[in-house]
Amino acid sequence: MNKTILLLPFSLLVFTACQNHNKDEKKSQPPNIILINVDDMGWRDVGFMGSEYYETPNLDALAADGMIFTNAYASASNCAPSRACMMSGQWSPRHGIFTVGTPERGESKHRKLIPVPNNTALPDSIYTLAEALKDAGYTTCHAGKWHLSDDPTTQGFEINIGGTHAGHPSSYYPPYKNVPLDAPSDDYYLTNLIMDKTLEFLKTVGDEPFFLNYSPYAVHTPIHPVKNLLPKYENKPEWNGQNNAEYATMIENLDSQIGRLINALKEAGKLEDTFILFTSDNGGHYRITKQWPLRSGKGSYYEGGIREPMFVRWPEKVKPGTKTDVPVTNLDFYPTLLEVAGIEKPEGKNLDGQSFMPVLTGTRTLRERPLFWHFPFYLEAYVKNDTSTQDPTFRTRPGSAIRVGDWKLIQYFENNDIELYNLKEDISEKNNLAELHPEKRNELLNKLEIWRKEIHAPVPTEMNPEYAGK
Template sequence: MKYYNLIILLVLLLNISCVPVKNDTAKPNILLINIDDMGWRDVGFMGSEYYETPNIDELAANGMIFTQAYAGAANCAPSRACLMSGQWTPRHEIYTVSNSDRGKSKDRKLIPVTNNEYMPDDNLLIPEILKQHGYTTCHAGKWHLTDDPSLRGFDVNIGGSHAGNPGSYYPPYKSVPSLTPPSDDYYLTNLVVDKTLDFLSSVQDGPFFLYYSPYAVHTPIQPVKELMEKYENKKEWNGQNNAKYATMVENVDEQIGRIISLLKEQGKLENTFVLFTSDNGGHYGITKQWPLRSGKGAYYEGGIREPMFAFWEGKIPKGEKSGIPVTNLDFYPTILEVAGIQKPEDKVLDGKSLLPVLTDNQTLEERPLFWHFPIYLQAYVKNDTTTQDPLFRTRPGSAVRLGDWKLIQYFENNDIELYNLKDDISEKNNLAESKPDKANELLEILENWRIETNAPVPKTLNPEYQNKP
């Protein structure tokens, strides 16, 4: 009887070992979507009734939407540097695109800080640490931080370089010579996703990290021809009426829909963590983000507040919205926690993981968010009254948000602007004089932060300055 029982036990163990077991501990795939120049209200889930983004909206509805999400800077290169490094601009010293002395010299009172155009080699980026921990990594679209993203942690590079825009969305793709169009009129955004789907189909084992960062909807504004008729006959909404731009927005949505559809077909979506955002505000000459003030390049809300959501099936509750102020610097620590990776001891991260907010219904301790731009950016639109003056989208300065309050300090004349964003989301009423205690409180926080991060403040007067506003 003893031997009989032993045989039965062995048979049961063998049968159990043959039963397939679902691996609940498999590392999640990570999809980071970073649209170029898409404004806060350029998608349906943020209220637009002009642009059509059904695929993005569906994904957002099944995750958590953040209504007060920010980029780390108001234009593309510094914002992307903040996202990929998890650090404030003074740490990587990428403050703008190309040179920092934009506009006419006679209009610049100060000599701006020299801009760093390349991400430092010793700054550990998201794809590099994920690759070290077993992720297969792919960059698709715009990179803008170095010449070759495959040297910064990506196994596959689809169209990425130091180029900030494609030059053309129709062949030849002037700034994207690495991609060969299958026909003379093949739209670049579609081709990038064709190659992206090839990558996803090639990943058989282990987790992947996909950084989908289309060149769209950055200029040049070149419409998707088959969508033009729809938008030419569509009613304007809240200042949004550019039919050509609208076709580009819808096309980006369609391409994201293709990515999500393939992940569903492969059975991978249920184990894929998705973050969606944009790198800066919408181009004010093309799209409006009302009631937010201004747009890309300005440090008013229209230049830095972004559409954002997170999706993770079964982990993040559906249909949730959060008004917690967050920043794209939070993506790095969030991704590390999702992937179960410890932060390297020598890596400085300025953001906070959002995972407790996403999965455990927690909140974040109130903290200041900072922006530093010791440079000049000339105006996009002639006589634009939404910026500080009609000549520049921004002049050298810094900004801080804490709670409902936001302070901007300009370095030329030490001008101060103070806004209560809860009562004045359009930043129309400067309260610096009527609320001096609050202004001084935020200014002290901002000045201490600049000391802590060794943020450069331009002080040298420009001899060519002609003292004209």
């Protein structure tokens, strides 16, 4: 009896020591990483960025638990180049993906220049973010839209859930056709199915760190409403130009699926050991949603086409309820996530972004640096006689852009038209200051030209013989 009593404290001590050892071992492991990259979601298409029409309670709660970035940018204003930049960590001229499919968009008679060639797949020679994490011991999974090659498992992902070269599904309802997933019923929504498969993946990872690139096809076209949510929005008052009930159901449903992901992480005891970064690949589709006061939308190099919603949640590292106006770009994700995972920069790898870890941890801000965009192509307008773009025919014509501090300059190659804006005073980019501030114009233009030369950015110069004038 006395021996049993004496042994109990010792047994308890051993048990407690084992528990603490397991906790310490878990803490010494790098965190899980979830990168949520939504398709075509605009800067103000979520509650945490101010929308009073779209409902995103799960995302809003996550954002409140972390840091919101109000000056977050995509590196391109349409899908494929933005995703290629993010996954490679490199500006578009380095990998050659500038647009989706052909660069000859719109009618030939409206195109003054012949566009330069375009790559449609990310070269295998590029060492991707997924490959870097996989080689460091992460289990890697891609879920949803890939769009950079036929198969993401050839570029660093061990698991592929529905990712192909397709830029959007043929349908969100079965048969999905170009998305190789089997629906469990005749009306099963694609976004829900992708999350089903994602949750199945999470059950397989055990205690090893994982990287999940969650990139649902939603909320890209086709706009197929989630039927049970539609009545809720059909009579909801418009807010700030946002009034598309069918699109709103897609956003709310996406938010619900992310809620399922968070609940699964909680139940598995993994949420507090997980770094979550949320963003979108480019601006919202201007025919469907508005980002006011930002100008224009997807495909344009005005703010509505490239500024994105973004937050980071990382327990015990990122202070909840914080915001930053430091400009960042999805090119910065590669070096930031390497630092999160404790991985050295790969030898010989060109990374054009910089880690924003100091901003996340509050140790310091980032040095001021120029952000660049280069698009030597045409993109036809979504809306007839669109007044939000440079002209009513195209969302953008061939050109480049640069932001330094509060100043942003856009240069168009056809006629060397220059636009200069002070974003602090004119976030809507209504007042072209190029003639009023020639010194600032020339300073930014010189930086832009030096950058293009340094990275060998192709500029179209050949005249189109079919051009008939504006």
